[in-house]
Amino acid sequence: MIITEETQLRLICEEVKTVKEGEEIGAQLLKELSESQTGIGLAANQIGINKRVCVVNVKEPLILINPRIVEKSEEQFMFAEGCLSFPGEHIRTGRHVSVIVETDNHEGKLSFSAEGEDINNAFECACVQHEIDHLDGITMFDRAMVAQPYRAPEKIGRNEKVTITDGTQTKVIKYKKALPLLESGWNMSEIQINT
Numbered sequence: 001m002i003i004t005e006e007t008q009l010r011l012i013c014e015e016v017k018t019v020k021e022g023e024e025i026g027a028q029l030l031k032e033l034s035e036s037q038t039g040i041g042l043a044a045n046q047i048g049i050n051k052r053v054c055v056v057n058v059k060e061p062l063i064l065i066n067p068r069i070v071e072k073s074e075e076q077f078m079f080a081e082g083c084l085s086f087p088g089e090h091i092r093t094g095r096h097v098s099v100i101v102e103t104d105n106h107e108g109k110l111s112f113s114a115e116g117e118d119i120n121n122a123f124e125c126a127c128v129q130h131e132i133d134h135l136d137g138i139t140m141f142d143r144a145m146v147a148q149p150y151r152a153p154e155k156i157g158r159n160e161k162v163t164i165t166d167g168t169q170t171k172v173i174k175y176k177k178a179l180p181l182l183e184s185g186w187n188m189s190e191i192q193i194n195t
């Protein structure tokens with residue numbers, strides 16, 4: 001049973017004490033995820049267990065026990081997300097282009113990056129961030145990109161984030177980093193991230 005009450009989803013999850021406990025929760029999550037048929041990730045509080053365990057199943061099933069994002073790129077990308085706890089709803093979010101994650105059940109660090117030809121890179125990278133957010137009571141709506149009124153380029157600060165697109169992909173980067181891309185044919189979107 002997947003929880004849809006927002007008050008429940010806002011609770012901050014507690015660390016599991018042992019990897020074994022985490023693996024048991026992870027197995028339940030993967031089972032629930034496969035039954036959902038449409039989901040690619042699930043966090044324990046979405047099934048009523050307020051523990052820091054989540055699963056992602058894009059390239060392969062991954063159980064993340066007590067996951068921590070230890071590094072993240074400043075650069076973001078735009079992604080259209082859904083959530084099993086908000087059936088039928090979709091929202092454009094801003095996610096870090098790359099994140100490095102530590103867990104209690106994987107040796108070393110796990111690295112996720114949206115870059116590359118394979119669209120699954122972006123799905124997996126956004127999904128990991130979405131699921132770890134759940135464990136902190138954060139939903140995709142908190143990561144929404146917000147449309148802002150158009151401003152003339154000369155009024156945009158060099159360190160201010162802007163959204164640019166080349167028609168197929170979208171990046172959220174500092175204006176000074178966007179300038180060379182804008183000269184090579186990228187356009188600035190009217191959608192800018194709220195930071």
Ligand SMILES: [Zn+2]
Nearest residue numbers: 082083084085
């Ligand atoms: Zn979700």
